[in-house]
Structures are given as C-alpha cells and as structure tokens.
Amino acid sequence: MKNAPKPSKALLKQIEEQGDELAYLQRKCKEHGIPILILVEGLSAAGKGTLINRIIQPLDPRGFKVSCIASPSRDEQLRPFLWRFWSRTPSTGRIAIFDRSWYRNLLDADIDKRMSETGLARAYEDVRAFERQLRDGGTIILKFFLEISKEEQTTRLAALQANPATAWRVDDAVLQRLDRYKEYNDAVTRMYRESDTDAPIPWIKLQAKDSYQATANAQRVMIEVLGKRVKLAKKDGFSTPKPNKPVPLPHFSNAPKLRDVDLSSSLSKKEYLKLIEEKQAKIHDLHYEMYRRRVPMVIVYEGWDAAGKGGNIRRLTARMDPRGYEVIPVSAPNDIEKSHHYLWRFWSEFPKAGHLAIYDRSWYGRVLVERVEGFCKEWEWKQAYREINEMEENFVNAGTILVKFWMHIDQKEQLKRFKAREVSPNKRWKLGDEDWRNREKWKPYEEATNEMFMRTHSCSCPLDHY
Amino acid sequence: MKNAPKPSKALLKQIEEQGDELAYLQRKCKEHGIPILILVEGLSAAGKGTLINRIIQPLDPRGFKVSCIASPSRDEQLRPFLWRFWSRTPSTGRIAIFDRSWYRNLLDADIDKRMSETGLARAYEDVRAFERQLRDGGTIILKFFLEISKEEQTTRLAALQANPATAWRVDDAVLQRLDRYKEYNDAVTRMYRESDTDAPIPWIKLQAKDSYQATANAQRVMIEVLGKRVKLAKKDGFSTPKPNKPVPLPHFSNAPKLRDVDLSSSLSKKEYLKLIEEKQAKIHDLHYEMYRRRVPMVIVYEGWDAAGKGGNIRRLTARMDPRGYEVIPVSAPNDIEKSHHYLWRFWSEFPKAGHLAIYDRSWYGRVLVERVEGFCKEWEWKQAYREINEMEENFVNAGTILVKFWMHIDQKEQLKRFKAREVSPNKRWKLGDEDWRNREKWKPYEEATNEMFMRTHSCSCPLDHY
Numbered sequence: 001m002k003n004a005p006k007p008s009k010a011l012l013k014q015i016e017e018q019g020d021e022l023a024y025l026q027r028k029c030k031e032h033g034i035p036i037l038i039l040v041e042g043l044s045a046a047g048k049g050t051l052i053n054r055i056i057q058p059l060d061p062r063g064f065k066v067s068c069i070a071s072p073s074r075d076e077q078l079r080p081f082l083w084r085f086w087s088r089t090p091s092t093g094r095i096a097i098f099d100r101s102w103y104r105n106l107l108d109a110d111i112d113k114r115m116s117e118t119g120l121a122r123a124y125e126d127v128r129a130f131e132r133q134l135r136d137g138g139t140i141i142l143k144f145f146l147e148i149s150k151e152e153q154t155t156r157l158a159a160l161q162a163n164p165a166t167a168w169r170v171d172d173a174v175l176q177r178l179d180r181y182k183e184y185n186d187a188v189t190r191m192y193r194e195s196d197t198d199a200p201i202p203w204i205k206l207q208a209k210d211s212y213q214a215t216a217n218a219q220r221v222m223i224e225v226l227g228k229r230v231k232l233a234k235k236d237g238f239s240t241p242k243p244n245k246p247v248p249l250p251h252f253s254n255a256p257k258l259r260d261v262d263l264s265s266s267l268s269k270k271e272y273l274k275l276i277e278e279k280q281a282k283i284h285d286l287h288y289e290m291y292r293r294r295v296p297m298v299i300v301y302e303g304w305d306a307a308g309k310g311g312n313i314r315r316l317t318a319r320m321d322p323r324g325y326e327v328i329p330v331s332a333p334n335d336i337e338k339s340h341h342y343l344w345r346f347w348s349e350f351p352k353a354g355h356l357a358i359y360d361r362s363w364y365g366r367v368l369v370e371r372v373e374g375f376c377k378e379w380e381w382k383q384a385y386r387e388i389n390e391m392e393e394n395f396v397n398a399g400t401i402l403v404k405f406w407m408h409i410d411q412k413e414q415l416k417r418f419k420a421r422e423v424s425p426n427k428r429w430k431l432g433d434e435d436w437r438n439r440e441k442w443k444p445y446e447e448a449t450n451e452m453f454m455r456t457h458s459c460s461c462p463l464d465h466y
Numbered sequence: 467m468k469n470a471p472k473p474s475k476a477l478l479k480q481i482e483e484q485g486d487e488l489a490y491l492q493r494k495c496k497e498h499g500i501p502i503l504i505l506v507e508g509l510s511a512a513g514k515g516t517l518i519n520r521i522i523q524p525l526d527p528r529g530f531k532v533s534c535i536a537s538p539s540r541d542e543q544l545r546p547f548l549w550r551f552w553s554r555t556p557s558t559g560r561i562a563i564f565d566r567s568w569y570r571n572l573l574d575a576d577i578d579k580r581m582s583e584t585g586l587a588r589a590y591e592d593v594r595a596f597e598r599q600l601r602d603g604g605t606i607i608l609k610f611f612l613e614i615s616k617e618e619q620t621t622r623l624a625a626l627q628a629n630p631a632t633a634w635r636v637d638d639a640v641l642q643r644l645d646r647y648k649e650y651n652d653a654v655t656r657m658y659r660e661s662d663t664d665a666p667i668p669w670i671k672l673q674a675k676d677s678y679q680a681t682a683n684a685q686r687v688m689i690e691v692l693g694k695r696v697k698l699a700k701k702d703g704f705s706t707p708k709p710n711k712p713v714p715l716p717h718f719s720n721a722p723k724l725r726d727v728d729l730s731s732s733l734s735k736k737e738y739l740k741l742i743e744e745k746q747a748k749i750h751d752l753h754y755e756m757y758r759r760r761v762p763m764v765i766v767y768e769g770w771d772a773a774g775k776g777g778n779i780r781r782l783t784a785r786m787d788p789r790g791y792e793v794i795p796v797s798a799p800n801d802i803e804k805s806h807h808y809l810w811r812f813w814s815e816f817p818k819a820g821h822l823a824i825y826d827r828s829w830y831g832r833v834l835v836e837r838v839e840g841f842c843k844e845w846e847w848k849q850a851y852r853e854i855n856e857m858e859e860n861f862v863n864a865g866t867i868l869v870k871f872w873m874h875i876d877q878k879e880q881l882k883r884f885k886a887r888e889v890s891p892n893k894r895w896k897l898g899d900e901d902w903r904n905r906e907k908w909k910p911y912e913e914a915t916n917e918m919f920m921r922t923h924s925c926s927c928p929l930d931h932y
Binding site: 020023024027049052053056057060061062065066068073074075097099163164165166168169284285286288289292310313314317318319320321322323326327328329331334335336360426429 | 486489490493515518519522523526527528531532534539540541563565629630631632634635750751752754755758776779780783784785786787788789792793794795797800801802826892895
C-alpha cells in the first residue's frame with residue numbers, strides 16, 4: 001500500500017521486537033517438534049500478502065513454507081476436497097502458512113450457491129473434523145481473518161489499478177466480488193459460526209485498515225499461543241497435549257466377528273482356474289470402465305501374516321493396466337511420515353479419480369500393530385476410530401468406492417505356511433523374527449481386530465471379510 | 467490381447483522362473499542401494515502396459531513405482547521440460563518404471579514439427595546429459611522399445627475398438643498416429659541415433675508381436691544387467707561405479723577471482739536508506755511484472771559464513787508478495803535427499819514460471835563444502851562442474867533468469883562479525899562450532915571458490931559478485 005499512512009516509530013519498534021520474540025519461539029517450537037499451521041483469510045486487497053510477508057521476515061526460512069491457495073489444479077480436482085490441504089500440513093517443528101485456505105472454496109461455494117445446503121453443511125463438518133484431527137495430533141492452528149470495510153476495499157482496489165505493475169491483480173472476478181460485498185459478508189458470518197460450534201479453534205479477527213497495527217496484533221496472538229505451548233512442552237517434555245474430554249468411541253452393532261468366518265469353504269483346483277480366468281477378464285474390463293468414468297477406488301487389505309495378501313493382490317491385478325492401479329504396501333513409517341500426522345501419508349497417496357489404490361496394510365495399523373505393540377498411547381488409538389471413520393467418509397463423499405478386506409486364517413494354518421516359507425528359497429526372505437513374535441501375540445491381535453470391526457464397520461464403508 | 471495365441475508351457479515357465487530371479491535381484495539391489503530406472507516406449511497398442519504388468523507381478527511392490535507419462539499438466543508446463551522426470555527418478559534401492567518417458571515429448575514434437583531443428587537437437591542434448599548424470603550417479607538405466615508392424619498395430623487397434631471396455635482408448639489422436647506410421651518410424655530412427663551418440667545407454671528393442679516372448683526377452687536383459695551390477699557391488703562394496711574416462715573440466719577464462727573484489731566500497735547510512743527504499747519499491751513492481759509475464763527466476767546466494775546472505779535476502783524480499791517467492795535454505799541433505807542424485811532436490815524445488823526461488827546456499831555445495839570436507843570423492847566433485855553447467859543451461863533454455871551472487875568479506879571482517887554474534891542474544895544461535903571450524907579452512911575454501919568461478923562462469927549464467 002504505497003499511499004498508506006506511515007506507522008509510528010513506536011509501532012515499528014514493537015513489530016521488530018515481537019519479530020525477534022517470534023523468531024525465538026520458532027526455534028523453541030522446532031526444538032520441541034511442534035507443528036504450526038497459520039491461515040490468513042480475507043477479501044481481496046485486505047492485505048493478506050503484506051501481513052504474511054511482515055510476519056515471516058524475521059523468521060528462519062528453513063522452518064516455514066507459504067502456500068498460496070488458488071483454484072484447484074486438474075490434479076487436485078481429481079481428489080477429495082481436503083487432499084491438497086492434508087498434503088500441505090506442517091511436519092514437526094515446521095510452520096505452514098496458508099494465504100487463503102480450505103475456507104476459500106466454502107466461501108465461494110456459499111456466495112455463488114454452487115453447493116446445496118446439505119452439501120455445504122457436510123463440507124463444514126469435514127473441515128471441522130480436519131482441524132480437530134490436526135489439533136489433536138499436536139498441531140497449533142491459528143486462523144486469522146483480515147476484516148476490511150467496503151469503502152477501504154474500494155480505495156485499495158483503485159490504488160492497485162492505478163499502478164501498472166499491480167493493475168492485473170484487479171480482474172473482473174475481484175470487481176464482481178466487490179459488488180457483492182454484503183453476500184460475502186454473510187458467507188463470512190456463517191463461516192465464523194460453522195467453525196466455532198464443535199471445535200474450539202477460534203478465528204482471530206484483525207482490522208485490516210492499519211496494516212502495521214494488524215501485523216502487531218497478529219504477532220501478539222502468535223506469541224501468546226506459541227509461548228503457552230512451548231511452556232507446556234517444557235513441563236511435559238511432550239508436544240501433543242492429551243485431550244481433556246474422554247475420546248468418543250463409535251460402535252457398529254452389525255460388525256462382523258472373526259469367530260464367525262467360515263474357514264472350511266474351499267474350491268477345487270479346476271473350479272478355481274475356471275473362475276479366476278473369468279473374473280480376471282471381467283476385472284480387466286471393469287478397471288478400464290472405472291477409469292473412463294473417473295471413479296476413484298481404494299481397496300484395503302488387512303489380515304494375519306501369511307494370510308496371502310500379496311498373492312491375492314497379484315491375482316487381482318494380473319490383467320489390469322498398470323497405468324491405472326498402484327499397490328501401496330504400508331510398513332513402519334519413514335522419517336518424513338513420522339514427522340507428520342499419522343493419517344497424512346494415506347491422504348497424500350490418495351489416488352486420482354479413475355485410478356485404483358490397493359493398500360497392502362493400511363491406516364488400520366494405528367488400531368492394530370500400534371495398539372498391540374504400544375507404539376502409540378491408549379487415548380491415541382482410541383481416538384483413531386473416529387478419525388478413521390471421518391477420513392473414510394471424506395473419501396466416500398468424494399465418490400470413492402472403498403472396499404476393505406480382512407484376510408483370515410487360523411493359527412494352525414499360519415504355522416503350516418510359516419514352515420513352508422522356511423524351506424522355500426524364493427519365500428524365505430518373507431519370513432522374519434517379527435512374524436514369529438507377532439504370532440505369539442495372536443490373542444491381543446485378535447482382540448484388536450474384533451474391536452476394529454466393531455468401531456469402523458460404518459454404513460458407508462463396512463469391512464468385508466474373505 | 468484377448469485373442470492373441472496362447473504361449474507355450476515352456477515359455478510360461480521361463481517367465482515364471484525369470485520373475486523369481488528378478489525378485490531376488492530386486493532384493494539384492496535394494497540391499498546395495500542401487501537405483502533402477504526402466505522406461506518402455508512404443509506405439510499405441512504395442513503392449514507397453516501388458517509388458518510392464520508382467521514384469522512387476524513377481525516383484526515386491528514396496529520397491530517400485532510405475533509412472534504413466536501423459537501430456538504435461540499445467541504445473542509441469544510451467545517448469546523446464548525435464549523437471550517432471552527428475553522429480554520421479556528412483557532413490558537408492560528402488561525401481562522407477564516409466565510407461566513412455568521424456569522421449570514421448572521429443573517423438574511427438576518431431577512428428578508434428580512443433581520444434582525447430584535446433585530446438586530438437588538441443589532437447590536431445592538435454593536428454594543425453596540427464597541420462598548420463600543419472601548413470602554417473604549410480605542409476606541403472608534400461609530403455610526398452612516395443613517394435614510393432616503397421617499390420618499388427620492395425621489388428622490390435624481394431625480388437626481394442628471391438629471391446630466396449632477398451633474402445634475409448636482408440637481415440638482420434640491414436641488413429642491419426644496410425645496413419646502416420648512412417649513418419650513415426652522416422653522419428654524413432656532419429657531417436658535411436660540421437661541417444662546413442664554420446665552416452666552409451668543403448669536401446670533394447672523388443673518385437674512386440676508375441677507379447678510373452680517380449681516379456682521373457684525383457685526379463686532376460688534385466689537379469690543380465692542387474693546381475694552384473696550386483697556382482698560389482700559385492701566386490702567393491704560400493705554401488706556407484708567410477709567412470710572410466712577422465713572427468714571433463716570446463717574452463718571460463720573470463721571468470722572473476724576473489725582477490726579482485728573491491729572490499730573498500732561503501733555507502734553512507736543516508737545514501738543507503740534512500741537507495742534501499744527506492745530499490746525495494748522498484749523490486750515490488752518488477753516482481754509483479756515477472757509474475758504477470760510468467761518468467762521463472764532463480765537467485766543463488768553463496769558466500770562466507772556471516773557475509774550477510776540472510777539479511778540481504780530479507781531486504782530483497784521486504785516488499786515482495788510472499789505468494790510469488792520462496793527462500794530455499796540449503797543445508798546438509800535429509801535422508802530422502804541423500805537417497806537421490808545430489809541434483810534431485812534442486813530440480814524438485816524449481817519454481818513455477820512467474821515465481822522466484824531464492825537459494826540460500828545451493829548446488830554449489832557439491833564443489834565447496836562437499837569438496838573441502840571430503841563428503842564426496844574427488845572425481846565426483848570434478849564431475850559436478852559439467853553437471854551443474856548442464857543443469858543451469860536446462861534452466862536457462864526454459865527461459866529462466868538465473869542470477870548467482872557470491873557474498874564476499876575478508877577473514878578480519880568475519881572475525882568481527884562472529885564476535886558480535888557471540889554477544890547478541892538474538893544472534894547467538896546463528897553461530898556454531900562448525901562456523902569456527904570452517905573459518906580455519908579459509909584457504910581450501912578460497913581455492914574451491916576460485917575454481918568454482920573458473921569452471922561454472924558460463925556465458926549463459928555468469929557468477930556475479932557483490
């Protein structure tokens with residue numbers, strides 16, 4: 001804003017000092033592995049870019065990333081709405097700054113009436129779950145909204161238009177939006193309401209008129225919130241605070257149970273060979289059809305070691321076009337994955353519409369191996385049931401066909417297969433000490449599996465067993 | 467190919483046995499950290515998908531990724547031609563399989579005469595450098611071409627059209643290409659010639675007619691090449707073979723020298739404040755102009771510790787729109803970066819056209835810190851000069867403005883600044899033991915810097931000093 005009034009020396013000094021304080025807190029948050037997500041919303045010319053630039057100036061550029069949220073790209077359009085935001089969430093100790101955010105889509109959809117009332121309500125629900133999940137995973141979320149009057153906006157847009165270097169920023173869409181200032185304001189009012197109901201992640205409103213004062217105010221809130229968390233982290237030596245309320249546990253009474261699986265059913269070799277040829281040909285055609293219609297599809301394989309997940313996947317994909325499917329084997333998270341929310345890697349790998357992603361093990365590891373082996377806290381895996389249901393609902397809302405298989409064998413059959421692996425030169429490598437150790441924990445795994453069925457067999461995506 | 471003749475039992479058995487052998491070699495390559503890049507080119511309906519699917523079936527899906535190369539997305543169009551391929555190159559121990567590749571663009575451009583003769587020749591040169599760099603970095607590259615006669619292609623396309631599930635694959639573009647079979651063939655002949663001249667990474671031609679035989683042949687070559695490398699790796703305990711030929715060393719006689727820098731020039735505080743306000747306003751406008759015209763820009767900052775790189779970048783960006791620039795601080799590579807070619811991370815971070823990427827330290831680390839500290843072998847940093855020049859030429863060919871700064875101070879000035887940092891509470895964290903250690907190696911760093919100037923001060927992107 002070239003012609004804006006000059007700030008007082010005292011205010012400039014305050015901004016500088018607060019900047020130093022924030023740089024210090026940034027280092028502390030990095031030390032404690034605290035992820036920070038900052039989003040800045042506001043009308044055109046409210047000064048989002050200026051605010052962000054002043055905030056980042058004193059920070060260590062190694063530790064933050066600014067994302068500008070424009071209209072979704074073709075690649076992003078082919079994914080669920082929150083996909084592009086999930087993939088940009090900050091890892092431990094880093095700051096992700098969003099210039100506009102997921103709210104942009106919702107505000108635009110509201111104003112342009114591009115969504116039904118139900119659709120919009122559901123989208124806000126998805127957003128609330130998204131923010132809550134991140135927060136419960138330890139991320140600090142700061143949501144700033146730069147408020148600007150219609151008069152001030154008009155003046156600023158005129159100033160931008162007068163400068164040849166910035167005139168292009170004031171395009172028709174911006175001017176149309178200015179004309180509909182009141183409707184925009186109504187949509188913002190709804191946004192404030194929607195996002196404050198369930199999840200107490202409050203909006204921080206900033207008066208945009210004086211951009212220096214807005215900067216100082218934003219810094220002050222950041223210092224307060226970051227400072228508080230850093231203090232907590234010092235005390236507990238742990239950056240993810242345990243939720244105060246008890247974790248809600250979903251329950252589906254129609255869920256299958258392991259003991260009900262009929263392990264005696266079988267096929268003769270001849271029947272099998274006939275069937276598999278027939279089905280593979282059918283799958284070959286359906287896979288192309290799915291691609292043509294741009295249906296996203298996700299198949300989850302879970303099951304006991306040596307239950308035959310790998311072989312099953314191989315036979316499923318034998319005649320598929322490799323350009324349209326991907327097998328995603330899930331093992332222990334790597335360093336990058338560990339530094340993110342546990343659902344981040346599954347969101348990031350979500351397939352493009354028309355493609356098939358086959359997960360060989362999946363997000364259910366949170367309530368199976370991580371639970372049984374104690375890799376996460378009890379409240380964390382209990383919390384995961386709801387989070388997993390929410391994620392799958394997100395997928396299904398985006399039109400995804402989601403199929404979940406549990407490959408079941410009993411302990412006797414597993415032992416037989418382990419022994420066969422031991423003597424086969426091509427399969428020996430598949431069998432490790434871990435498999436034998438897991439086998440000894442059959443009971444707790446069985447219990448965890450049955451509870452998993454009970455808590456995640458939701459109507460939109462029930463678990464199938466095989 | 468539903469109606470293709472059934473393969474003999476012996477051939478099927480061969481494919482199965484070779485599959486087991488490849489699965490074994492895949493595990494060995496993983497063990498030795500050998501990255502593998504396989505690309506499959508060929509006309510429509512040559513059976514690229516079928517070939518790839520048969521090859522991957524016996525492999526461990528944890529270790530490979532199939533990329534289907536279609537037309538570049540908008541995001542990819544805004545980057546240099548090779549950007550999307552660089553970002554998909556395999557990391558240590560992994561296999562990247564490309565269904566079509568960088569050659570697709572070149573073949574299409576050749577047939578449709580979308581490029582001038584010079585442009586095409588230069589693009590092939592870029593491709594040769596790309597493949598050579600990967601190979602010299604230790605990647606195994608296998609390039610398959612599925613050859614198919616016009617008659618066979620016609621028959622197959624008719625079969626695809628007859629099946630409602632696959633008819634959509636035969637679109638107008640495919641049929642037009644069929645009509646121009648001869649031109650396509652000429653382009654392929656040129657491709658064979660172009661890519662064999664300098665870099666001895668041969669094409670492996672496969673007869674596509676019998677898809678099973680083609681699979682068996684492809685497997686055989688893979689077994690041979692992978693087996694040879696695994697044997698080498700065993701012997702040397704090292705997966706990057708040293709090149710046989712001496713490393714070519716570029717030389718630019720007009721390169722600057724450190725001793726020529728005038729360290730006495732200075733500005734009064736008053737002049738400085740006047741100038742900086744003026745220039746920052748100018749930069750504000752130019753930055754928008756650059757965005758509007760979609761010019762990609764890269765600025766590299768190199769220089770002594772405490773030379774003021776960070777402060778310089780801060781003052782450069784003070785009035786820029788944060789949506790249009792990113793500061794990329796380069797420190798020691800993380801695990802993911804370490805598992806790739808050393809240039810991979812710089813390629814991956816290349817900005818979209820219209821955006822500015824500011825590197826605080828850069829790829830020149832290869833010939834500075836990695837050389838001086840012995841983090842890479844002598845032939846590796848010597849090889850890097852040419853590789854860096856080639857990468858920068860790639861950038862410049864894509865219309866990039868590339869500016870390289872060396873921030874210079876002398877040893878006395880550095881000591882003064884180190885001591886000032888020691889007593890400042892806001893700056894103390896910036897100074898580590900490493901800085902003092904680096905200071906002791908001033909001479910070798912000076913030597914490396916002067917050699918860097920001499921070998922990388924190319925006409926298209928000379929080093930500027932400041």
